[in-house]
Amino acid sequence: MAQGRGGIRGARIGSGPMGESERGDLAPxxxxxxxxxxxxxxxxxxxxxxxxxxxxxxxxxxxxxxPDPDDVPVAPGHAPYKTHLGYVRQRRTQEDGEILLNEALAKLRGTI
CATH class of the missing domain: 2.20.28.270 (RNA polymerase-binding protein A)
Incomplete structure (x- = not known):
């Protein structure tokens, strides 16, 4: 009884007979x-x-x-990971941040 396997084992489809190159020679x-x-x-x-x-x-x-072992290329540097606060500090100064914080606290307290 058949095992359910194909009749050709150990070869790829389209590879052709062993030892015969039908595709031509490789480029130099x-x-x-x-x-x-x-x-x-x-x-x-x-x-x-x-x-x-x-x-x-x-x-x-x-x-x-x-290609030169004595002059290898340098890997490009990667910027370190920045937090949300890091990006905020990049856009605003400490004084601007304190002004915004005081305005937000005033709104929460209902004084504005």
């Missing part, structure tokens, strides 16, 4: 190494006629990597 390639600030090396293969980028993301840590 060159391998370029990129180094990040943590010292990780990433090797990428490019077609010979392709333009090699100046930066590539490191596969290990995600930092930007460059």
């Amino acid at each position: 390639r060159t391998t370029v190494s990129f180094w990040c600030g943590n010292g990780h090396r990433t090797q990428i293969s490019f077609a010979i006629e392709a333009v090699v980028p100046r930066e590539w993301d490191c596969r290990s840590c995600g930092l930007p990597a460059g």
Whole structure:
């Protein structure tokens, strides 16, 4: 009795017979190494006629990597997380805040 499995095992659909390349030859390639600030090396293969980028993301840590191990690119800085109060202080001075607070308290007390 059949097990319910397909008759072809171990091959992908459309892969063709083993050992025969119906899709043609690969383009000639060159391998370029990129180094990040943590010292990780990433090797990428490019077609010979392709333009090699100046930066590539490191596969290990995600930092930007460059082709020169002695001159690695610097990661862009990220602004630290700001609270709501931090954004308010960015827009207003301490004196403006005290004036607004006193107005709000006066409204709550019913004096305005």
